[in-house]
Amino acid sequence: xxxxxxxxxxxxxxxxxxxxxxxxxxxxxxxxxxxxxxxxxxxxxxxxxxxxxxxxxxxxxxxxxxxxxxxxxxxxxxxxxxxxxxxxxxxxxxxxxxxxxxxxxxxxxxxxxxxxxxxxxxxxxxxxxxxxxxxxxxxxxxxxxxxxxxxxxxxxxxxxxxxxxxxxxxxxxxxxxxxxxxxxxxxxxxxxxxxxxxxxxxxxxxxxxxxxxxxxxxxxxxxxxxxxxxxxxxxxxxxxxxxxxxxxxxxxxxxxxxxxxxxxxxxxxxxxxxxxxxxxxxxxxxxxxxxxxxxxxxxxxxxxxxxxxxxxxxxxxxxxxxxxxxxxxxxxxxxxxxxxxxxxxxxxxxxxxxxxxxxxxxxxxxxxxxxxxxxxxxxxxxxxxxxxxxxxxxxxxxxxxxxxxxxxxxxxxxxxxxxxxxxxxxxxxxxxxxxxxxxxxxxxxxxxxxxxxxxxxxxxxxxxxxxxxxxxxxxxxxxxxxxxxxxxxxxxxxxxxxxx
Amino acid sequence: xxxxxxxxxxxxxxxxxxxxxxxxxxxxxxxxxxxxxxxxxxxxxxxxxxxxxxxxxxxxxxxxxxxxxxxxxxxxxxxxxxxxxxxxxxxxxxxxxxxxxxxxxxxxxxxxxxxxxxxxxxxxxxxxxxxxxxxxxxxxxxxxxxxxxxxxxxxxxxxxxxxxxxxxxxxxxxxxxxxxxxxxxxxxxxxxxxxxxxxxxxxxxxxxxxxxxxxxxxxxxxxxxxxxxxxxxxxxxxxxxxxxxxxxxxx
Numbered sequence: 001x002x003x004x005x006x007x008x009x010x011x012x013x014x015x016x017x018x019x020x021x022x023x024x025x026x027x028x029x030x031x032x033x034x035x036x037x038x039x040x041x042x043x044x045x046x047x048x049x050x051x052x053x054x055x056x057x058x059x060x061x062x063x064x065x066x067x068x069x070x071x072x073x074x075x076x077x078x079x080x081x082x083x084x085x086x087x088x089x090x091x092x093x094x095x096x097x098x099x100x101x102x103x104x105x106x107x108x109x110x111x112x113x114x115x116x117x118x119x120x121x122x123x124x125x126x127x128x129x130x131x132x133x134x135x136x137x138x139x140x141x142x143x144x145x146x147x148x149x150x151x152x153x154x155x156x157x158x159x160x161x162x163x164x165x166x167x168x169x170x171x172x173x174x175x176x177x178x179x180x181x182x183x184x185x186x187x188x189x190x191x192x193x194x195x196x197x198x199x200x201x202x203x204x205x206x207x208x209x210x211x212x213x214x215x216x217x218x219x220x221x222x223x224x225x226x227x228x229x230x231x232x233x234x235x236x237x238x239x240x241x242x243x244x245x246x247x248x249x250x251x252x253x254x255x256x257x258x259x260x261x262x263x264x265x266x267x268x269x270x271x272x273x274x275x276x277x278x279x280x281x282x283x284x285x286x287x288x289x290x291x292x293x294x295x296x297x298x299x300x301x302x303x304x305x306x307x308x309x310x311x312x313x314x315x316x317x318x319x320x321x322x323x324x325x326x327x328x329x330x331x332x333x334x335x336x337x338x339x340x341x342x343x344x345x346x347x348x349x350x351x352x353x354x355x356x357x358x359x360x361x362x363x364x365x366x367x368x369x370x371x372x373x374x375x376x377x378x379x380x381x382x383x384x385x386x387x388x389x390x391x392x393x394x395x396x397x398x399x400x401x402x403x404x405x406x407x408x409x410x411x412x413x414x415x416x417x418x419x420x421x422x423x424x425x426x427x428x429x430x431x432x433x434x435x436x437x438x439x440x441x442x443x444x445x446x447x448x449x450x451x452x453x454x455x456x457x458x459x460x461x462x463x464x465x466x467x468x469x470x471x472x473x474x475x476x477x478x479x480x481x482x483x484x485x486x487x488x489x490x491x492x493x494x495x496x497x498x499x500x
Numbered sequence: 501x502x503x504x505x506x507x508x509x510x511x512x513x514x515x516x517x518x519x520x521x522x523x524x525x526x527x528x529x530x531x532x533x534x535x536x537x538x539x540x541x542x543x544x545x546x547x548x549x550x551x552x553x554x555x556x557x558x559x560x561x562x563x564x565x566x567x568x569x570x571x572x573x574x575x576x577x578x579x580x581x582x583x584x585x586x587x588x589x590x591x592x593x594x595x596x597x598x599x600x601x602x603x604x605x606x607x608x609x610x611x612x613x614x615x616x617x618x619x620x621x622x623x624x625x626x627x628x629x630x631x632x633x634x635x636x637x638x639x640x641x642x643x644x645x646x647x648x649x650x651x652x653x654x655x656x657x658x659x660x661x662x663x664x665x666x667x668x669x670x671x672x673x674x675x676x677x678x679x680x681x682x683x684x685x686x687x688x689x690x691x692x693x694x695x696x697x698x699x700x701x702x703x704x705x706x707x708x709x710x711x712x713x714x715x716x717x718x719x720x721x722x723x724x725x726x727x728x729x730x731x732x733x734x735x736x737x738x739x740x741x742x743x744x745x746x747x748x749x750x751x
Contacts, residue, residue, distance in 0.1 A: 382681025405550030477693035478724030
């Protein structure tokens with residue numbers, strides 16, 4: 001099946017979620033790792049959130065600010081461009097992944113340098129920037145510890161905040177020992193798997209990169225329209241190194257990351273760290289506004305700043321009145337950490353840099369529902385609602401999941417590259433659609449329903465251990481309930497019938 | 501007082517014992533029960549799987565079947581949540597798309613009259629001790645739609661704690677989904693079974709004899725795993741425990 005829409009070229013032809021999840025479900029070590037990590041962070045998050053008496057109001061305020069900004073996105077983006085330009089920065093607009101990659105690659109090549117350091121940016125993962133840079137002969141070095149593990153391990157991220165959550169420390173030691181030397185400073189001889197030793201090896205390896213690199217690529221958590229300020233929240237200090245040491249700084253940011261005023265940050269400075277790392281405040285918050293008043297003249301900070309504003313399906317998502325709330329996301333990953341499906345399936349099963357519940361609603365909107373993986377993602381949830389409960393910007397993820405299921409099963413209107421089109425149902429739903437229709441016809445005719453129930457009751461001694469066809473998915477792991485001697489309707493008619 | 505029983509299609513066909521228990525319980529508490537025979541499925545399987553238009557006739561049927569009853573009581577948090585959370589939206593979209601004249605009014609009229617069983621007992625009848633007797637160790641799994649969809653809170657636990665002879669044992673990780681999720685159970689069978697198995701491990705670990713819930717769909721999934729494993733623990737609907745008395749104990 002083809003039809004992957006624009007962008008997100010990272011995982012083409014990825015299998016549907018149920019198949020992709022099967023492997024993880026069968027991997028006991030992975031499941032134990034994920035269970036331990038997600039349960040620890042979710043419990044800590046609950047305690048950190050409980051400390052604030054006004055959490056519900058902060059959540060409502062965050063939602064309101066994001067909704068307001070999204071409603072007037074055009075205005076705030078133009079204001080942002082003006083502010084960034086006035087502060088000495090250059091703004092570039094990228095409609096899709098290809099355009100963004102072309103812009104960044106061109107900017108790096110123009111500096112004459114052939115290596116860049118990167119501070120964790122999901123937007124660049126989304127567009128496959130590292131691969132595009134590599135194709136142009138530019139080496140990109142991830143500097144976030146977890147991203148470094150993923151990159152050195154020729155692996156893919158599996159969590160928004162902890163991309164290497166699926167790796168244990170023995171595996172990390174192996175990766176460091178085998179791969180660091182090929183990229184720069186090798187791991188020390190006799191490296192053990194103590195977390196402190198591993199962190200020290202990464203620190204030494206990365207320090208060499210920070211001090212040498214002349215170009216940095218970053219993302220941003222927020223962009224302030226009124227001041228042109230970029231904001232990065234991080235824990236390790238690698239971000240601050242990337243944002244201050246190199247001569248040229250290129251930030252690739254999704255257009256939905258803009259907020260109107262500097263004061264709006266007060267909300268997210270409280271809700272984002274608590275939701276993501278369960279900390280009252282993240283260790284490093286770095287803000288920069290263009291080139292600042294000195295314009296790099298005193299040798300402090302970059303002497304060139306470029307902001308690449310990335311659309312890549314976001315404007316189309318904005319056109320959907322139910323689905324657009326996914327653009328409120330501040331990438332905290334709280335929904336991943338409470339999701340029972342993510343906990344069993346692992347992040348790779350979602351086939352995207354955005355895994356978990358938010359990925360299940362974001363990817364099929366940014367990429368369209370044409371591929372097998374994107375058509376299966378809206379079904380990768382039991383609709384238990386735990387994700388909605390913890391979301392600091394109140395994204396009703398179950399509501400969007402059901403909305404997207406409808407798109408997959410029945411087709412409907414969507415916006416593609418700014419044009420309103422009607423899409424057909426995804427492939428492979430014909431039998432299901434027929435079954436749903438047949439069930440409805442039966443359920444909407446009480447006489448037929450009653451006859452069906454009686455047939456079922458008559459077959460009660462059968463209780464097969466294995467059902468054929470789609471029912472096998474039930475009986476592979478579970479027995480069928482014991483069938484009753486008569487349906488409730490018949491009992492009622494016999495015992496209380498006179499009163500109905 | 502009279503109330504209409506919305507038994508739900510799953511209970512009608514597979515768990516009539518639960519419907520019978522609700523009738524006996526409510527009658528014991530002095531409530532006259534009607535069973536409008538025109539009722540059927542609430543449409544949740546269709547709606548949640550992405551077939552919103554297939555759920556519209558069932559919405560219309562449900563609203564018509566229960567028209568005029570001040571209280572519509574259902575022993576399913578999931579079906580109550582379907583009506584309360586989704587009927588107005590389905591009706592509004594149907595009208596927008598030209599198929600639903602009067603549907604919004606019907607849906608909005610029904611919503612405030614639908615009560616999940618424990619809401620009806622605690623909020624409307626004002627009872628927590630329903631005079632039940634059930635001398636067993638019981639652990640309670642709050643299904644997601646009751647817990648988060650309806651906000652049932654501690655109502656089910658308060659009702660269970662007041663049952664004579666019952667030893668209520670807390671279920672670790674109670675708020676986690678059991679993995680049923682309607683068609684999720686067959687669309688994602690591996691993840692569903694893994695979630696259910698973890699839930700059963702927690703439940704069996706409590707040492708209770710009975711795993712109690714207020715949604716037979718979740719219990720069909722969990723009971724199916726218990727039965728397949730040959731565990732001695734029984735999965736039972738809350739209504740059956742509340743209907744059990746010293747004179748007529750649940751067998």
